[in-house]
Amino acid sequence: MTQKLFFLPILLATLVSLTACQALSVYKIDRPQGNPITQDMAAKLKLGMTPSQVRYILGSPMITDTLNPNRWDYQYRFDAGTYAKYNGIKDVRHQGLSVIFEQGKLSQIIGADTLPTNTTMTIPSKDGGLRAEPL
Numbered sequence: 001m002t003q004k005l006f007f008l009p010i011l012l013a014t015l016v017s018l019t020a021c022q023a024l025s026v027y028k029i030d031r032p033q034g035n036p037i038t039q040d041m042a043a044k045l046k047l048g049m050t051p052s053q054v055r056y057i058l059g060s061p062m063i064t065d066t067l068n069p070n071r072w073d074y075q076y077r078f079d080a081g082t083y084a085k086y087n088g089i090k091d092v093r094h095q096g097l098s099v100i101f102e103q104g105k106l107s108q109i110i111g112a113d114t115l116p117t118n119t120t121m122t123i124p125s126k127d128g129g130l131r132a133e134p135l
Contacts, residue, residue, distance in 0.1 A: 025082070027081070027082045028079075028081040028082045029081045030078070030079070030080060030081040030083075030084050031077075031078070031079040031081070032076075032077075032078045033075075033076070033077045033078070033079075034062045034074065034075045034076040034077055034095075035058065035059050035060075035061075035062055035074045035075070035076055036076050036078075036095075037058060037074050037076065037095070037097050037115055038115055038116060038117060038118060039112065039113075039115045039116070039117050040117070041057060041058060041115075042097060042109065042112040042115055043112075044057050045057060045058075045099070045106065045109055045112075046106070047105075047106055047107060047108075047109075048105050048106060049105065049106040050104060050105065050106075051072075051101055051104070051106075053106075054072070054099055054106055058074055058097070058099075059074075061073060061074055061099075062074055062075045062076075063075060070100060070101045070102065071098060071099070071100050071101075072098065072099050072100075072101075073096065073097075073098045074096065074097045074098070074099075075094070075095070075096045076092060076095040076096070077092060077093060077094065077095070078091060078092040079091055092116075095114070095115060095116065096111050096114075097109070097110070097111045097112060097115060098110040098111055
């Protein structure tokens with residue numbers, strides 16, 4: 001009976017110390033959502049451009065409103081996973097750019113000044129097979 005009581009505090013201390021151990025955490029993947037847009041990309045936009053020219057520079061918009069088809073919203077969010085956080089890549093919570101067209105031409109750019117100068121880079125995989133050169 002005394003042996004069981006002797007091991008109980010050791011067992012509890014071990015369990016408490018292991019809860020803070022990173023080796024027991026769940027692996028999380030990186031979750032990029034949307035279009036990563038930088039200030040350089042937004043600087044290429046000029047008033048009077050056609051929608052196809054804007055789409056060529058920025059890509060397809062994340063949100064197109066069916067009630068207002070003349071407004072395109074580009075949103076970006078990045079949730080860093082286990083490996084990205086280990087390499088110092090931080091989460092990007094909200095990053096947005098809106099473009100508004102009038103009579104088929106770009107008339108307004110909203111949010112270009114809040115964009116980052118560079119995009120969140122994804123890190124290469126640890127798996128050597130995924131880093132193979134293209135054929």
